[in-house]
Amino acid sequence: MVNALGRVFKTGMRHFWRNGWLSTATISVMALALAMILGVLLVSVLMGALLDNLKSKLDVSVYFRLDTPEEEILKMKNDVLARPEVKRVEYVSSDDALARFKDRYKEDQTILASLDELDGKIFEASLNIGARNPEDFQPIVDFIKDPRFVPLESKVQENRDVIDRLSAVITGIRVVGFGVSIMLSAVAVLICFNTIRMAIYTLRDEVNIMKLVGGTNWFVRGPFLVEGFAYGIVSSLVTMVLFYPLVFALSPSLARFFPGVNLLDYFVSNFVLLWLILLVAGTVIGVFGSMFAIRKYLRV
Amino acid sequence: MILFSNVSKYYNSHPALEGINLKISQGEFVSIVGQSGAGKSTLLKLLIAEEAPTQGRIYLDDKEITSISRTELPYLRRRIGTVFQDFKLLANRTAFENVAFAMEVAGSPRKEIAQDVPQILQLVGLEQKAGQFPRELSGGEQQRVAIARALVHQPDIIIADEPTGNLDPLNTWDVIRLLMKIHELGTTIILATHDREIINTINKRVISFDKGRVVRDEEGGRYIL
Ligand SMILES: Nc1ncnc2c1ncn2[C@@H]1O[C@H](COP(=O)(O)OP(=O)(O)OP(=O)(O)O)[C@@H](O)[C@H]1O
Numbered sequence: 001m002v003n004a005l006g007r008v009f010k011t012g013m014r015h016f017w018r019n020g021w022l023s024t025a026t027i028s029v030m031a032l033a034l035a036m037i038l039g040v041l042l043v044s045v046l047m048g049a050l051l052d053n054l055k056s057k058l059d060v061s062v063y064f065r066l067d068t069p070e071e072e073i074l075k076m077k078n079d080v081l082a083r084p085e086v087k088r089v090e091y092v093s094s095d096d097a098l099a100r101f102k103d104r105y106k107e108d109q110t111i112l113a114s115l116d117e118l119d120g121k122i123f124e125a126s127l128n129i130g131a132r133n134p135e136d137f138q139p140i141v142d143f144i145k146d147p148r149f150v151p152l153e154s155k156v157q158e159n160r161d162v163i164d165r166l167s168a169v170i171t172g173i174r175v176v177g178f179g180v181s182i183m184l185s186a187v188a189v190l191i192c193f194n195t196i197r198m199a200i201y202t203l204r205d206e207v208n209i210m211k212l213v214g215g216t217n218w219f220v221r222g223p224f225l226v227e228g229f230a231y232g233i234v235s236s237l238v239t240m241v242l243f244y245p246l247v248f249a250l251s252p253s254l255a256r257f258f259p260g261v262n263l264l265d266y267f268v269s270n271f272v273l274l275w276l277i278l279l280v281a282g283t284v285i286g287v288f289g290s291m292f293a294i295r296k297y298l299r300v
Numbered sequence: 301m302i303l304f305s306n307v308s309k310y311y312n313s314h315p316a317l318e319g320i321n322l323k324i325s326q327g328e329f330v331s332i333v334g335q336s337g338a339g340k341s342t343l344l345k346l347l348i349a350e351e352a353p354t355q356g357r358i359y360l361d362d363k364e365i366t367s368i369s370r371t372e373l374p375y376l377r378r379r380i381g382t383v384f385q386d387f388k389l390l391a392n393r394t395a396f397e398n399v400a401f402a403m404e405v406a407g408s409p410r411k412e413i414a415q416d417v418p419q420i421l422q423l424v425g426l427e428q429k430a431g432q433f434p435r436e437l438s439g440g441e442q443q444r445v446a447i448a449r450a451l452v453h454q455p456d457i458i459i460a461d462e463p464t465g466n467l468d469p470l471n472t473w474d475v476i477r478l479l480m481k482i483h484e485l486g487t488t489i490i491l492a493t494h495d496r497e498i499i500n501t502i503n504k505r506v507i508s509f510d511k512g513r514v515v516r517d518e519e520g521g522r523y524i525l
């Protein structure tokens with residue numbers, strides 16, 4: 001048994017080397033297919049990061065009447081912060097708001113000059129509240145509109161609508177993207193199957209002969225499965241190695257489109273996981289493709 | 301013992317064999333002759349179940365080849381060593397590996413393979429060419445590799461379809477002498493050939509085919525078409 005397994009393994013590896021061109025061609029096609037799968041995977045990671053990024057920008061701002069004492073605002077801040085759906089609360093005091101304004105218009109002397117003519121507090125203090133999820137918004141708004149607080153507030157501003165719409169678009173893209181990636185992956189798998197089928201087709205006479213000399217199905221099939229397994233290992237490695245420089249080159253420009261996403265970091269820190277995914281995909285395709293392709297030539 | 305009982309084989313309703321009844325005992329040396337297309341190869345293909353008969357039954361000892369299960373078939377084939385008319389060597393394997401394959405299939409230990417294969421290659425005069433691939437061998441050399449592969453695992457029965465078709469007279473007689481010697485050790489030999497001189501010299505049972513039928517079956521027969 002061990003003897004036979006060893007033999008099957010050795011023969012499979014020998015095939016792999018001796019049919020150099022065939023192996024190279026098959027591996028190239030498989031690597032391309034796996035690259036497609038990896039690309040789809042990375043795009044979906046980017047989209048997910050973009051969505052998270054947007055969600056973190058969800059907020060509602062409460063502006064306070066100019067005469068509201070700071071203690072009241074800070075007390076409200078603590079109350080708001082105590083709520084589970086609230087992710088962050090930022091207090092912007094009247095002076096902070098002024099400083100920000102000055103900073104924004106630091107080029108414009110007329111505005112700054114007219115600002116100096118005004119006395120006392122000009123800008124309303126505000127609390128900037130971020131929610132964990134879009135669904136968490138309503139309770140937060142309800143809480144803010146509590147009669148306790150209303151007398152202090154001058155206005156409540158939400159960016160929910162914009163974010164909601166953007167999220168809907170991104171979610172739409174993701175759903176469509178998911179469909180497209182399933183299709184692309186299916187095409188990739190089919191191409192691999194077909195390539196393997198052709199590789200085995202060229203060896204159909206060999207299969208035939210082995211059967212006629214008295215080989216059992218498993219003895220004949222075994223080396224081809226080993227070969228298919230080797231295809232999977234090598235093509236997944238090739239794909240990962242080729243993707244590294246690609247991600248390296250693209251990462252900076254992607255960071256501009258997707259703020260807060262470092263694809264290179266993601267790729268490097270998940271290298272092993274990504275490779276394992278490709279390895280499983282590749283070897284499963286290789287082994288099952290071979291098994292499937294050889295079936296009809298075993299009926300001798 | 302091999303038994304053909306009322307066997308016919310049609311290819312697209314064209315008869316290659318018709319109404320064959322034959323009995324070949326263990327240890328016999330049988331020659332099969334007949335014009336090209338008479339059905340010699342077809343008969344041998346039926347015996348190793350490469351093809352299934354359209355009609356009739358074929359027995360090897362108590363096993364009915366025609367209804368043998370897929371799992372049993374490989375074991376049946378290992379009892380038979382076949383020299384195919386078209387050699388059927390594995391193109392991706394060297395002469396040594398081709399011969400070794402027949403032993404690997406049967407699960408022979410590595411040591412035995414390392415010992416027997418060079419011996420048999422020497423017997424057919426190919427010890428120098430062990431590392432060459434079939435495409436690097438002449439027709440006659442390929443044929444001798446095919447012969448070596450058929451003999452190496454010491455099967456009960458040897459089927460040789462035109463085993464000397466590509467050989468010069470010297471090699472031809474070497475191969476025939478080899479077959480005779482193996483036959484003397486108790487192996488059944490079935491030899492299909494066009495070589496009149498061989499048939500007339502060895503003085504064994506000869507079965508003549510014509511258009512898919514047995515027309516003559518004589519002990520100590522002559523080559524008559
Ligand atoms: N696969 C096939 N499909 C159709 N017809 C076939 C097939 N194999 C053989 N035949 C036909 O069956 C007949 C017998 O063929 P077979 O190969 O048995 O002849 P043979 O006696 O071995 O001839 P030769 O001496 O030339 O080898 C021939 O007429 C051939 O054309």
Ligand SMILES: [Mg+2]
Nearest residue numbers: 340341342385
């Ligand atoms: Mg023939």
